[in-house]
Amino acid sequence: MNPIDKEDVLFISDARFELGMKLFNSCQWYKSHDVFEEIWHETGGPERQLLQGILQVAVAQVHLENSNINGATILYGEALGRLKKFQLSNLGLDIEGLSKCVSKRLELLQVGKDLAGCSVPILNFL
Numbered sequence: 001m002n003p004i005d006k007e008d009v010l011f012i013s014d015a016r017f018e019l020g021m022k023l024f025n026s027c028q029w030y031k032s033h034d035v036f037e038e039i040w041h042e043t044g045g046p047e048r049q050l051l052q053g054i055l056q057v058a059v060a061q062v063h064l065e066n067s068n069i070n071g072a073t074i075l076y077g078e079a080l081g082r083l084k085k086f087q088l089s090n091l092g093l094d095i096e097g098l099s100k101c102v103s104k105r106l107e108l109l110q111v112g113k114d115l116a117g118c119s120v121p122i123l124n125f126l
Helices: 015-025 029-042 047-065 069-086 095-110
Strands: none
Touching: 015 047, 029 047, 029 095, 047 069, 047 095, 069 095
16 A cells, blocks of 8 residues: 555544544543544545554454453454554554554453553554
């Protein structure tokens, strides 16, 4: 996939996206999912995959809150596959940082280790 720029991704400037980020970063996973999903339904093109990756991270966190380790592991893996496609894009989002966090959490879950002490996913503007 070719890198895309933030000018190509309309949802970045959508006020709902910023709200979704605030909810995501305050660990309100289900609420952030709802906001991002609304935008996802309106989005086409390759950026739809990016939103889906972010959505999957939020849902993985909901699974963890419900002690569904298997569901979280699956969604982290799927999210990581989508997010990594956008690490080199100039979107103004720290996709690389989010990907590293998700990768670490996935690695720990896959070997049956506790996530205590492992940072929670954060989505930041650069």
